[in-house]
Amino acid sequence: MADQLATPADLAALLHIEVADLHVAAATLLIECATAVVQEVAGQRIVRASSTVTLEPGPGRWLWLPQIPVVSVTSVALDGTALASGDYQVRGHRLWREGGWQLLTSPPSEVAVEYTHGYDAGAQELQRARQAVVALAGAVYSNPTGASREQIDDYAVAYEAIAARMEAAPYLRDGLLRYYGRSAGLITLGG
Incomplete structure (x- = not known):
């Protein structure tokens, strides 16, 4: 539906x-x-849903997720390698990673993110x-x-x-x- x-x-x-x-x-x-x-x-x-997106990050430590508001992040993989939840932080509608998102050994990198976003039905x-x-x-x-x-x-x-x-x-x-x-x-x- x-x-x-x-x-x-x-x-x-x-x-x-x-x-x-x-x-x-x-x-x-x-x-x-x-x-x-x-x-x-x-x-x-804008309704609550789960999505999996593949993003091509630029240089830097921040990665914007395309659907907002971000409710939770289920998994993150950088160039096919799953990252532990301690390897990145969710800050608002972005992901932060100490070493950045662009790996120098394989440009351009890809980040696959599975996350939940949007508002619950009936939310103000x-x-x-x-x-x-x-x-x-x-x-x-x-x-x-x-x-x-x-x-x-x-x-x-x-x-x-x-x-x-x-x-x-x-x-x-x-x-x-x-x-x-x-x-x-x-x-x-x-x-």
């Missing part, structure tokens, strides 16, 4: 209808699609994303034909593409990026 940052019950509440009156399959599909839009804007998967940090998902899904659910204009005399109807209604507005994009995207930070050179 795809990620869902809201539930059909959330959508029913927004639309002021009973869950029993909701077409659950359609609501679930719209919530999954809206969740994909929100996570794309955020630039990452997910409320902005939940709000965005419900708003996006609700706009499509409440107007499934996509009619944006209707006229009675000389009958005319105008339709919007569903893709356009599932796009995050600029203010929504900015808010989601500010809240869930990576913050700009200082980069330490050589160290």
Whole structure:
């Protein structure tokens, strides 16, 4: 099943209808699609998940993990050799290693990291994303034909593409990026 940052019950509440009156399959599909839009804007998967990534580190002791927030690191391997947990430290969303991540004998090095990241379902940090998902899904659910204009005399109807209604507005994009995207930070050179 795809990620869902809201539930059909959330959508029913927004639309002021009973869950029993909701077409659950359609609501679930719209919530999954809206969740994909929100996570794309955020630039990452924000629900709790486990991932294995292979990274090519540069020189230095710090290695940024691509999905945040980092909850735990299960394993780290440098060029195929497993590192003991004492060989590196987890600091926020980064890994630190005394000797750095780039081995001089085999450039470029690869670091494989298995870790858990994101927020638990129901966490307060997910409320902005939940709000965005419900708003996006609700706009499509409440107007499934996509009619944006209707006229009675000389009958005319105008339709919007569903893709356009599932796009995050600029203010929504900015808010989601500010809240869930990576913050700009200082980069330490050589160290």
